[in-house]
Amino acid sequence: MIIRRLAWYWLLPVAVLAWELVTQSAQATYFPPPSRIVVRLHEMWFSGPLSRVFLTDEALADLVPSLARLLAGWAMAAAAGVAIGLLLGRSRWLSALADPLIHFGRSVPPSTLLPVFLLLFKIGTPMQLASIVYGVVWPVLINSADGARFVDKQYVETGTVFRLSRVQRVFRIILPAAAPKIFAGLRLSVSLALIMMVVSELIGSSEGIGHRMLEAQSEFDIPAMWAGIVLLGILGILLNALFIGVERALLGWHRASRTGAR
Template structure:
């Protein structure tokens, strides 16, 4: 309740300040929320209250983000576990991983534009290439942190390699894997919007932002920003829920703090 009360106080202060200022550039949040509802969530119940504008705006963006996140998560976890279980492979690959992780994600988008041209493949590829590194690095570190004593016990019990992976390595690496997934999720949201801001895009939230800015439709601009914030919060909450189910609330709460 305290967390929601802080948010409520912030919204009320914003509402009062915007109404007192009366600026067209900073509309009140209630007006923004009303415009967002009329624009995207005033459809029939059979369509989950989504309007045709929502289908053309929200669903393509979520589809690109989901594809990029799934590919980045799958490749990052697989390669990270493989690299983390080999000291030699980790020593050889670690400088490259750290270099690739340090490159600003938006800086790579022009490279993918040249290689893949504009369109969905370029957008998904830019999301995957930028979002895979947090998952890969954290998965490798989690695999390296597996207790050697447990591995020795597994060898004594003659567990097979798949059994050691499933019962020892993955459970030990899960907290670090989910830390990488949360970073990757935020990068996917950023790259999804950024790739849709480029020329050649014809749908998505980023395209709606640039189109509304061109038409000086500030209410739509603020509505898109509100939508992005809500999507980020909901997706992060969903991932935290999955993490608590698989890892446990104690490690999730400790890492969040």
């Protein structure tokens, strides 16, 4: 097992080295070598003073607003998805009523609604937040509903025996039992939030990583465009690792119970 993991860790440097050699020999205009991309990435965003953690003016103008919108949109979608999902999961008639609307809503690509959001919210942060929330809410809502729907009946009956109120049953029984499903939806939604952040910044935005990539494309600054792509990949890895750490900390009891059951 350890040997396999080490093999996977070595795969990325080998792939980067191969990319460097191939692109250096090919001299392709649209595929610069990784060395040029890293240099451009450093120049654009991470060559600032130590007092600002090496962040440049461009980084403060692009990275901070993008991350703020990403986190705010994801948090709003997570809160709405969990609340609505728990409600639908515990009510059969409400679930039957809302299912067609949910399947229709999640089948509509979020990017196709950008013109609608532009009409409703105009250009700016509200439009971008609406785009992120709409693209992110569906996996959270559906997983939360499934988790709440299939809670063990013995848990609910135990809560009834102890005369727990409806609110107490939600927070002490239903929410913990549905937590593994909820976190599965939340983890999927992190990558979707990153995608929708970039898509919303490509249209009608004057700041952000997506806007900077579009600007680089229009100026034929190919290394800067690739630097934005690499930065988004790094952000995705970091956000996923951070979420996994939080999930393990909060759901340690679930893993322990599964191990004990075995």
